[in-house]
Amino acid sequence: MSAPEVTYKPGDFKTDLKPVWCPGCGDFGVLNALYRAMASLSLEPWNTVILSGIGCSSRLPGYVATYGFNSVHGRALALATGVKVARPDLTVIAVGGDGDGMAIGGNHLMHSCRRNLDVTYILMDNEIYGLTKGQTAPTTPTGDKTKSSYWGNPEPAVDPVELAISTGATFVARGFSGDLKNLTAMIQRGIEHRGFSFINVMSPCVTWRGDSQYQLLKAKLQELPEDYDPTNRASAVKYTRETDVLTTGVLYEAGGPTIGDRVEHIRMMAQEGGKVPTTREILERFMPSM
Amino acid sequence: MSAPEVTYKPGDFKTDLKPVWCPGCGDFGVLNALYRAMASLSLEPWNTVILSGIGCSSRLPGYVATYGFNSVHGRALALATGVKVARPDLTVIAVGGDGDGMAIGGNHLMHSCRRNLDVTYILMDNEIYGLTKGQTAPTTPTGDKTKSSYWGNPEPAVDPVELAISTGATFVARGFSGDLKNLTAMIQRGIEHRGFSFINVMSPCVTWRGDSQYQLLKAKLQELPEDYDPTNRASAVKYTRETDVLTTGVLYEAGGPTIGDRVEHIRMMAQEGGKVPTTREILERFMPSM
Amino acid sequence: MPRSDLSIAMVGSGGDGVVTMGDMIAQAGARDGLNVIKVEAYGPQIRGGESSTTVRVAANDIYAQADHVDILVVFNWKDFARFKGEITVAPDAIILSEAKDETEVDGADLGAGPNATWIKVPFIDLAKESAGTTLAKNIVTLGLLSELFNLPQKPLKRAIEKKFSKKKAEVLEANIKGFTAGIDFAKTLGEDVGDRRLEYTPGEPRLLMSGNEAAAVGAIHAGCRFFAGYPITPSSEVLHFLSEWLPKAGGSVVQTEDELAAIGAVIGGSFAGVKSMTATSGPGLALMTEMLGLAAMAEVPAVIFDVQRGGPSTGLPTKSEQSDLWQALYGSHGDAPRVVLAPADVEDCFHSTVDAFNIAEEYQIPVIVLSDQNIAQRRETLSMLTLDHEVKERLAPTAEQLEDYKRYEITPNGVSPMTWPGIKGGQYQTNGLEHDEYGRPTSMHLVHEKMNEKRYRKLRPIRDDYHFIRQYGPDDADLGILCWGSSKGPVKEAVLKANARGVKVAAFVPQVLYPFPKHEFEEFLRRIKEFIVIELSFSAQFYKYLRTFLELPEGHTHIFKRSGGKNLTVAEVEEQIAAILPRAATKREVLV
Amino acid sequence: MPRSDLSIAMVGSGGDGVVTMGDMIAQAGARDGLNVIKVEAYGPQIRGGESSTTVRVAANDIYAQADHVDILVVFNWKDFARFKGEITVAPDAIILSEAKDETEVDGADLGAGPNATWIKVPFIDLAKESAGTTLAKNIVTLGLLSELFNLPQKPLKRAIEKKFSKKKAEVLEANIKGFTAGIDFAKTLGEDVGDRRLEYTPGEPRLLMSGNEAAAVGAIHAGCRFFAGYPITPSSEVLHFLSEWLPKAGGSVVQTEDELAAIGAVIGGSFAGVKSMTATSGPGLALMTEMLGLAAMAEVPAVIFDVQRGGPSTGLPTKSEQSDLWQALYGSHGDAPRVVLAPADVEDCFHSTVDAFNIAEEYQIPVIVLSDQNIAQRRETLSMLTLDHEVKERLAPTAEQLEDYKRYEITPNGVSPMTWPGIKGGQYQTNGLEHDEYGRPTSMHLVHEKMNEKRYRKLRPIRDDYHFIRQYGPDDADLGILCWGSSKGPVKEAVLKANARGVKVAAFVPQVLYPFPKHEFEEFLRRIKEFIVIELSFSAQFYKYLRTFLELPEGHTHIFKRSGGKNLTVAEVEEQIAAILPRAATKREVLV
Ligand SMILES: Cc1ncc(C[n+]2csc(CCOP(=O)(O)OP(=O)(O)O)c2C)c(N)n1
């Protein structure tokens, strides 16, 4: 990111579209944190792209005055890969829900982590399918009754944070939509991080998980110890399987080349002469060589 | 598995289809180990199903005289989920390549692990796309030149074993196609295990990775220490990121309910009365209730 | 003049309880043996936004929502704005709106004429005074409506009692007070509206269900014991219902990680010998087309229940459209035979699903049932469904055939006996590659040609056995309407009304779309000289499909096609009839 | 009699080096300015199994593989069995086979007549004696063939030198000895075969490339700078070539985890302002159809290069078929406009790809290019491609338009100015939901109708601007052939041959399939009275597609359709002409 020319206020990133979210939805908190993070980073709206899939949470790009794309279910990161690899100069943010990111989009998440795609991915985790009215998500606790699991969810929940760490994300954090201050800082750090930043935000769904979810989450949340060292992968992994507590904060942070760096390196090797070949020059390769 | 009525020899599981594999392909070793494991378990061929996707390795079901299904690219575990949940009485084995299982099929793998689907999944890992003639796979080492990465593979390789452990598989092993004895034992244990058994078999591709791959792998392989405790998840994870050595053996083994157990439990709850409702009884629920 | 057929729309937002009102009226109507069709609509807000519910209750047969509502209840005119153009009132409608709301309303915008009756009702005040809470507004309204229009009052009261039976006694009491307050208020309104009372004789209670529920029951009836699906509007109710009931029937349900896994699991379950199904909508069906080809190639029975919504892409997820037709018919690469069925109303959803399983199992072929949001989500009264719908099973090989078992034996009707795991000696290894009679992979042209022939040959007996087609109107009609799916409702209603006026118009509605019922279509075409194809697809998918098989008479075939997002109305059909018939008559004279 | 056109097939297995032989003959032919078409085929073994290569070299124009080969080289008759029915020889063919192989061969099985010349050649012994290794068998054969049939001997020798230039000097020397030994052996065969020599005047060297390579070059020419793809036979060469060359051109390539990601990345890259493409085959295209709809709805340019193979499902992955047509035209839910182009030969693959980018960018629409395995993987000589193929760019908004930027402004031709990230003030938020002119989501029917109209309106100017259609034969033909894609080759050859004999037959081959070139088709239909549709699809996808737009005269429209797995031959076309023309003539008399 080059030095910003202007400074922004959070409100500058608002569009005039009114969020469709239910009053009290956790996603409002995420949106506000994002506005603030973008403002403190002075992100130029025209050099920023926000992409999403489908879900309540995936409506977010419509509310941010950058280039935005609310695509199809599960494919936010597929599109983001294209945007970032084709245009490495842009700031790219992807957002979505737990179903979008961990169910139908799970493969793209895993491979984006592996590639260390320089994108910030914010997963709004409400442990439910909000938009489709309350079915089981991969993060729904086992045994919970939902619209699609009348007798209780028969599947163990996945821990998105653990998945991200073990598949190669280089910045992994857990946040809470009700904690605007820390969430803003976390998103800001995520955008600043060079490489794949994964931010799992617990974002309650008041409509399909009731008020209790917010209370339950709030009770479980706990911040990282002051002296926590996020560069240690093994200790990061330890914070993922806790059941009585949910630790928020930046659990893991590492360096290393991004897919963009590596593709750039290839371009450098390939363009040794610095000259783009003409079509005629390319065709020369098909002349019988003898 | 009920007590076997008959005993089998490995050769009893052969079909009369000749493998299409190149002379020297690692997949022959896997097939032989599977024949042996099946024989020592006396698996009844008509109560056993082997499924695969597409790839050289995915041709395997055609060579085993059980019920077999060589389906489409990446979907072996999707089909296996249907077979095992619909027919929990069957022994279900899924096989495939690194591209099939980790690229296009990555999402099904992750979710099969999470569900602890009671299937044995053998991933023949040759670090390349064999059938399509030598493109980069998710397990191809960074920098390697392949048909699809003229300037060298720009992506870090994924470790299938780490992925399986961190997404919830309850039996995770690494084997080598050149080590028939250990591989046979490993597959046998995997089939006996109740829950998702993931066996990552290093299975060289002589055609697209050359002789050197076999030598390189062989040099890197190392067995687990005698006193290794596979029930410790944290220590298992340690064996996944080594670079100079590749440890073979059963790295992780745990208990816990399978998706089948949980679905069975639901059926028990639902069928409290033990009676299957007639259509007329079901329709009663749609009579105005007042 | 009393009515035998009354449509009521109620519009509000979040806490107004209009959806509950609709439910209660529908339940009460069903209880008293009336015919009921109920639909709901929502604004973009996920919750708390605008919502509407429209109920048609009638003593006579009804086939669709009414074009115009006779009675409109509006708690807040701002909320109504969202439904402008979707809900229109009859010119002489009665419009009951909250007295406190002072918004100026232009009656013409709603469709109201000079004869419309506008009544301001103090819903809020009545609720507060009688029940002590504005929350009881909807219950007050129910009392009022039941009294004014002779809606089944006793069943309504029982419904209220049932609803609040689990709450504290005071709550129930308060609501009963509200209900009574509504009734009392109605009495104060006098004769103005008295001529709009519903006239009927109470009958036996009827079923009240949606197309999605009917499909789910159909699946269980047909023997489905495995369901794998991924939620998607407007098909999720199939998953919801089966998640409860399939385990009761001894089956199992998996909510998969995506639609690719869902269709994969269905093919797996079916291969394993268990009747299996998935349900989805357009975007999900698109994801399933690769494996649709696998089911066709490996000849594995599979039932895919698709509920159409507005497209392309995410489109209009809560609205109906008939635009999954092409992908259902033509999706997947290669020449991949499949069967496409098209239920046209709620009851059809049951029968088409049973047929789908029967065809899938008997012919070892994937079957797509194309429902749509309109019939899938509306609730409609039905007589106890025909329960003797026969259930068919897969053809297993004889002991003799097992001796040299050819899974893909070439037979006269294309169907080869099929084993499943557990059958000793029936083992085979199948695949999605072209294969010979034993299932062994090959890339030989001649085998490919023979196997394509075999796979397509199955379509012939299906076409001969399944004549699920509906026709309305006289044989010697001056105009023939060709339509499918939920368009049937308004088309049938328009045709019957026209026939009653002596207008000779007929309609043809196939419930089997592929294999194409060419013979029946041609019979219809032969008798009639002028046609119109009616459908809700901007690119005229049905019309173009018909052209591939039929010689539609040039210059005598009309098209009425438009985008979805709004259900077809009887008036639209009537307009078409009115516009074409005189021209048709003239033309015929010229021809003679 | 010397020939101007010679086809040679070579069959062997693993170590026999027949593929290298084919390459060298093709290279040598191209070097001397001959016309060359070369194809390869393999047995099921991944490596070391049977392989064959067939090269046609000619001084005259050629449009397809030859139906029959003039010369067959067989190292091992067992290997040949795999290609039975795929490789047939001319009745008077020369068959050169290994002397040591004592298999009994029935000439009739190959297509050989009594005039065929059967020669046993001690390939193995010659190689061992001359070069000291049986590995040189293929080089011996090259010497022999070049001497017997006047294949470009000097270029062949240079090709051998090049091939072994990096090996030890002894290796090269040994191979040259082998080459010479072949020449010498040929001389001992005397006059028997002397009359089959190729007669030609060496000319300027020509390009030798495959359709997939031509497409990849076309993409770079058109300005493509981002490629995302997943390997699949028979399209992978596009990925391979671009993985090397796109970075040289300053672009980038991602091999994605699957086809869903590939099309997603293409839409992302294109949204970001970079011309983007993916390449795939049937199964991959099936997986892309959901997002094809997204590109249509969000109006994002996208180029999808699809190389057809035998289906359904995994089918016949290495064989050609014309059966992705339906999913290309109709795949995806909703009414989702797209453009479908169809190159008919290797050079077309270049031009169609450039056209695809031009259309995609100019009209903000997904464009599918439907190639097939036949033209995709065969290598063919070409003159330097027309390099002035114009390249078009996206329409950006003016500064004034940016002031109140409507991304989806409704315009007369349906195209709205489009910004991309980096353009200040051009920000917009798009989606796959139905949306208004600003891109804001809506589910209102009226907006949906207007936007469908807008999106489809773009097809009209495309239809008017792109007239990529080929016609052969006289205007007053007695028979018109309608075909597409790689069928063009044999059809053109058959038509020109028939015309040369005075038979009046014509052919019509559209390179734009959708929007449908109705006007041009109708022109053709108007002039001619009898038709045949020729295609390689069991369910006659092209024929049925034509019916949706055209009134094909009943009783005068014939179909020749069959499964793929074997390329169309000139003889098949000629048989159809011969069978129909007399009947056509009779019919016409009756008509008159
Ligand atoms: C291919 C496809 N399948 C299914 C759907 C239906 N669908 C829309 S959003 C959604 C899941 C929503 O849950 P989540 O991603 O957790 O987002 P939330 O609404 O909870 O924020 C589903 C299943 C779809 N739009 N497309």
Ligand SMILES: Cc1ncc(C[n+]2csc(CCOP(=O)(O)OP(=O)(O)O)c2C)c(N)n1
């Ligand atoms: C949908 C789809 N995409 C791509 C392909 C092409 N394809 C077939 S096998 C394969 C990968 C093979 O690699 P792997 O899974 O590692 O198996 P191997 O051959 O190495 O054993 C690919 C890309 C396909 N058949 N289907």
Ligand code: SF4
């Ligand atoms: S349904 Fe849940 S996730 Fe969706 S907007 Fe409402 S509260 Fe938020």
Ligand code: SF4
């Ligand atoms: S290509 Fe490689 S993986 Fe495939 S059969 Fe040959 S050696 Fe085995």
Ligand SMILES: [Mg+2]
């Ligand atoms: Mg969610």
Ligand SMILES: [Mg+2]
């Ligand atoms: Mg592999």
